[in-house]
Amino acid sequence: MIRAYRRDGSAEVIGTEPQTSQFPEDIVWIDLIKPSRDEEQFVESCIGIQLPTPEELKDIEPSSRLYVENEAIYMTASLIYRADSSHPLLTDVAFILYRGRLITIRYAEPKAFALFSANLLRLNGQCDTGAKLLGHLLETVVDRTAEILETVVSRLDSLSITIFVNRKAAKRRPPRFLEDKLLDIASHHQLISKLRDSLVSLSRLVIFLQSQPVVRREEEAAELCIIVARDIQSLGEHTAFVGNNITFMLDASLGLINVEQNAIIKIFSIASVVFLPPTLVASIYGMNFQFMPELGWTIGYPLALVAMLLSAIIPFLFFRWKGWL
Incomplete structure (x- = not known):
């Protein structure tokens, strides 16, 4: 599909068989969305x-x-889309500046494009050249990236409270609770990784764009590039910080899983040690030798039960005194 935007912000879908072989002079942006080969030609x-x-x-x-x-400036950046789903993806988008027009080619629909095209009419003709329009479009892309990052941070805060802060509910957690949270942490890590890749490609694009004479000649476009470059730098630093927090949360969750597993193993170890002495007593007096003086005792059976009970209680009290329980 070919969507053309005029200087006043209005848009129309253009077919491959128009009346003329040239675009009107007031067309400043040509957006190719999943174009076919006929549309490209x-x-x-x-x-x-x-x-x-x-x-x-x-x-x-x-x-x-x-x-x-x-005389055409070709630029390609990786933009994130489907960020709200469980499988965010990156798509490569081409930006071409040629003779005062912007041509974009994309095979996916990042939300930033829909937001920018919806607000294009509100700019009141400020995007009268391709360079200015590209600057405002990149600004919208960066704003959308910041919005996604803010959403990720909010979700990570809630996840952190669920895992670490609310310790009173830890005993009522369902089985494999922390294992399931590891999957959530991994999905957020994947999204952050794609955001960092997108910001790196955008940073390279903006630096390259700033060096072009067509941008230097337009003061507004140059200022927009400077603003976008600063925003990308700050978002890159914040993304790295969030990535470190996700790594810490992952390591801490694995540590909690190990602690819970060690607690379970400790219970079984203490139980085996506690029941080992009674088992020894029962094994001794369960032997059927002919000459065992205790077999003839009238109170032999009660004494054996008492000995088994004491041999279980004494190790238990000792472990508790040492603080091993």
Whole structure:
């Protein structure tokens, strides 16, 4: 699908067979969403440059993601989408600046694009060039990243309270409670990792964009790039801090699991030690030798029971006195 935006913020969907072979002069943004090959060829014929293929968007080398060719500035960034689901993903989005227009190519729908296109009319014609529009779009992408990070931090705070603070409810926890929480921690770690990858790619893109003459000539676009670069840096630091907290929470949860397992093993160890002396007494007097003087005693059986009981109580009291229970 090809969606074109005018300078006033209005948009329209363009087919591959229009009346003319050129886009109107007031079109400042051409957004290709999951384009077919026919749509790509149509846009190429209208604007006069080659568009990157999906395979080229996946290249990770800086020379393949950030370059200038035939007066067109090609940039590719990895943006996160489906952040609210259990399986967040990264998608590669191409940004192309050419002769005052912005061309974007994407094969997914990050929420930042929907937010930006919805607010485009409110900018009151401020995005009259592709460079300015790209600056505002990147600002929206960074704001959406900050929103996702804030949501993750809030969820981690709730998870931390559930695991560490509410110790009174620990005895009423269902089996494998902490093991299930490890899965939640792992999902948050995966989301944070993808956020860091996205911020790194955005940082490289903004630094490259700031060095381009078309951006330096426009004061507003240059200021937007500076603001976006600062926001990306602060978000990167905060993301690293959150990542360290997740690592601590993971290690602490594993430690709590080991503590609970050790407590269970300790109970079995103490039980075996407590019942070992009575077992020894019962084994001795359970032997059927002919010459055992205690077998002829009238009170032999009660004495054996008392000896078994004392041999169990004395180790128990000793362990309790040592504080091992």
